[in-house]
Amino acid sequence: MEDVIRSLGFLCLGSRLKRIGEQLQSDTQRVLDRLDVPVQSSQYPLLAALDRLGPLPVGELAQALGIAQPGVTRSVKLLAELGLVEVSQSNNDQRRRIVSLTRNGRRLVDAAKRDVWPRIEKAVADLCADLSGPLLDQLAAIEDGIAAAPIDRRVGKAVGAVQ
């Protein structure tokens, strides 16, 4: 059976990247499922962001993760229910809600950094090791290219009605 997304090449690059990303995430999830970890793989970037950058308000967290703010609000709520992060009001600005790791969250991140993340990183790096180009650099170039001029701008305005 022909893989249509693959056959369509650049036309469906978005769908294809998304599909590969979901595949990688669910594979990674299976790694975590073997452990006693109560967190979906997709929540780790948020924890990693707090680990790297320290406590952050919701909006900046969204920016750091490159997702929209409501997504962060939802994840934070979930992780707070699990006792991994906590939210405190900012002193200067009552609108801002500062998210930080709890003691348990800290412990989870430290353990993951020590025991799990290096293995996952190595597995993914191996997967990409034989590629003919520097994938991460290329992805960065794509991201920069999109940021500079999104596809719809590149397509131009001269497309007439379709039906």
Next chain:
Amino acid sequence: MEDVIRSLGFLCLGSRLKRIGEQLQSDTQRVLDRLDVPVQSSQYPLLAALDRLGPLPVGELAQALGIAQPGVTRSVKLLAELGLVEVSQSNNDQRRRIVSLTRNGRRLVDAAKRDVWPRIEKAVADLCADLSGPLLDQLAAIEDGIAAAPIDRRVGKAVGAVQ
């Protein structure tokens, strides 16, 4: 503000691919929004599959698109309500429901193939033109690598409990 997903490299490759894919899709959506097209960009792969492969039962359509069957069932229902595809019972096997393009669906695909898809493809190809490696080949290699041995298998079994 540091882009954490980007900084984490291979560890978050899945999240990153997904994020780039979603960005590309929503950019493409904006192209379509300028036209009179009543279809989300994410539905085009299904229409393209029917165009390339002819009428297909739900399961084979899922396989051709590389997504799970319930996703196809849902999209087909949506596209059928829009009058772009229709469903007929298979003769040999009453379980199978064969999805095909309607006259309107055919017309939409033909118009898109003629007027829109080449432009989008070109825009995305341009975006990727300056990359230092053959991106599509690399993605194919990643997909093949995942299929051969998913990440969780590559990580190995020797990871202890995390907390």
Next chain:
DNA sequence: TGCTGATTAATAACATGATATATAACAATG
């Protein structure tokens, strides 16, 4: 000082992926 506009986060509603399960039809076997 009090109004106006901007900013922050929450909520609602939707899109679209997944898995798990139910139902209907087929196939195979005792």
Next chain:
DNA sequence: CATTGTTATATATCATGTTATTAATCAGCA
């Protein structure tokens, strides 16, 4: 040929992204 297992699809539920909107707070200015 009836039962049993398999296969194809639909449905339910969840995860997680989006945009649009609302509510609360801040900041600036007449």
